[in-house]
Amino acid sequence: MHSSETGNPPVPEEKKRSIDVQTDVKSLAEGLGSDDSHAFDRTRRNLKNRHIQLIGIGGTIGTALFVQIGSGLTKGGPGSLFLAFTIWCTFILAVNNCLSEMVTWIPVSSPFIRYADRFVDPALGFCAGVNFFVFEAALIPFEIVAFNVVLQFWTDKIPTAAVICFLLVSYCLLNFFAVKYYGESEFWLALGKAVLAVGVIAFTFVTMVGGNPLHDVYGFRNWNPSIVQGAPFAEYIKEGSLGQFLGFLACLIQASFTIAGPDYVAMAAGEAKDPRRNLPSAFNGVFYRLACFFILGSLCVGIVVPYNDPDLLNAISNAHPGAGSSPYVIAMQHLRIPVLPHIVNALVLSAVFSAGNSYVFCASRTLYGLALEGKAPRFFTKCTANGVPVYCVGLTLVIALLSFLQLSENSAVVLQWFVNLxxxxxxxxxxxxxxxxxxxxxxxxTQGISRDTLPHKSFWQPFCGYYAFIGTITMAFVGGYTVFLPGRWDVPSFLFSYMMIGVVPLLFIYWKIRYRTQWQSLETMSFFDKERMEVEQYEHTLTD
Incomplete structure (x- = not known):
């Protein structure tokens, strides 16, 4: 059990000097007092404002926005898809508001993992950290496999093993040497995602008003029930209004697993330059990205192609490689636009690479945060001279070797099961x-600390906290609801949907019993006093 942090002794006179931002700032904390329960954070603040902004975009936009979103369209129709994505964006905005206020005031490595430890219970910090690490690490081999699938849009002649080796080496080079290389790579890769997102929205507007080779002014034709049967709200599983509701629910479930973003901004907090100035703008930008990319994106998908289009249904059922299953590519083929599908596939390929790169970073920093809090072996806190947690990155890449299971058809099924879990x-x-x-x-x-004194104060609090908690925990249980419908019970599907919901509480109970941790008291809760003093001293050096 971690002991609460007490007050820190004054800074010795020899410490009151000009401090080199890159090498000496964090050593200040060692002179400010230490807590034996926690290791010392040795990462470096090398991520610039433009890196943070684009990491926010890169974490928000994934391939699901361009390809897998077609599956939701076929189940619920354009109206349900647009409504579901709009509603779920409000929940992500609420999560964003919660994170922005805490992370801006206390910009530490693996922030929300360590906040759960200090503000709730060390047992919650443990299970939350393990949950997020497993989630991020499991997605790395999945994205490596996805990269190979997208590549097959052009050719299947490249050996799968060669593709996997290329990606693993690339992720190693970008994550092992210095965080600035990760920041630069994500800056340009995320820029490509943004170009693709804006491009497909522009494509929708131009073509719907007749700017296409067929000069077809199709407008909102695919929303018209007199032209497309069942539009804009399609029936799913059942008929009538119940079927339309289930179609909407299917779209909402897809939105809940598709839309992300603020957690990726938060994970960069411990390595961000001038965090209290740069992080608020990155968090504030999440609102505009949600509105532009996801709300407008879900609207555009339902405009360019009907939900019951035979080509779309065939592409999804037969798992056409890469962008071949994208509603946008199918619409381009319908409109006889020959070059754009290849451009879309190229940008989707870069988006997949970026996703895997982000997962390596986030998984390694999550493990690093667990080690800092004493919940993973202490050797995971070792960093290189450039501030890279070398053993954390190494273990993450070892887990990524699971992508070689793709070389065997039976093993590939096991890999998909692991991801689904x-x-x-x-x-x-x-x-x-x-x-x-x-x-x-x-x-x-309770402690009489006014939120007006914080570097950043989010709006609609604590409503956003309660709203986000109720919405996200509810959708976690709703996600696999179809197995409970008559005639649809399936044990693997049940386990895939609810395994982690059962595992996480067990992890909490295990840590609670083994270490007899105590629920943090509101009256004595510590707000990372040492870490905040370190950040304030760091900010002081920036103004000298």
Whole structure:
């Protein structure tokens, strides 16, 4: 059990000097007092504002926005898809508000994992950290496999083993040497995602008003029930209004697993330059990205192609490689536009590479945060001279070797099962963040600390905390609801949907019993006093 941090001794006179931002700032903390329960954070603040901004975009936009979103369209229709994505964006915005206030004031490595430890219970910090690490690490081999699939849009002649080796080496080079290389790579890769997102929205507008080789002014034709049967709300599983509701629910479930973003901004907090100036703008930008990319994107998908289009249904059922299953590519083929599908596939390929790169970074930093809090072996806190947690990155890449299971057809099925087991982990992570903020908010109020004194004060609090918690925890349980419908019970599907919902509480109970941790008291809760003093001293050096 971690002991609460007490007050820190004054800084010795020899410490009151000009401090080199890159090498000496964090050593200040060693002179400010130490807590034997926690290791010292040796990462470096090398991520610039433009890196943070684009990491936010890169974490928000994934291939699901361009390809897998077609599956939701076929189940619920354009109206349900647009409504579901709009509604779920409000929940992600609420999570964003919770994170932005805490992370801006206390910009430490693996923030929301360590917040759960300090603001709720060390047992929650442990299970939340393991949950997020497993989630991120499991997605790395999945994205490597996806990269190979997208590549097959052009050719299947490249050996799968060669593709896997290329990606593993690339991720190693970008993550092992210095965080600035990760930041630069994500800057350009995320820029490509943004170009693709804006491009397909522009494509939709131009073509719907007649700017296409067929000069077809199709407008909102695919929303018209007199032209497309059942539009804009399609029936799913059942008929009538119940079927339309189930179609909407299917779209909402897809939105809950598709839309992300604020957690990726938060993970960069411990390595961000001038975090209290740069992080608020990155978090604030999440709102505009949600509105532009996901709300407009879900609207555009339902405009360019009907939900019951035979080519779309065939592409999804037969798992056409790469962008071949994208509603946008299918619309381009319908409109006889020959070059754009290849451009879309190229940008989707870069998006897949970027996703895998982000997962390596986030998984390694999550493990690093667990080690800092004493919940993983202490050797994981070792960093290179450039501030890279070398053993954390190494273990993450070892897990990525699971991507070689793709070389065997039977093993590939096992890999997909493993990925499916963690599909609820993201929602559980958001629920943990929201609950942690509620405790943070109450502790500030109990200890008489005005939120007006914080570097960044989010709006509609604590409503956003409760709203996000209820929404995310509810959707975690709703995600596999179809197995409970008559005639649809399936044991593997049940386990895939609910395994982590059962594992996470067991992890909490295990840590709680083994270490007899105590629920943090609102009256005595510590707000990372040492770490905040370090950040304030760092900010002082920037103004000298």
């Amino acid at each position: 963690v599909t609820a982990s993201q929602l559980l992570n958001y629920a943990t963040i929201s609950f942690t903020y509620i405790r943070f908010y109450k502790a500030l109020k």
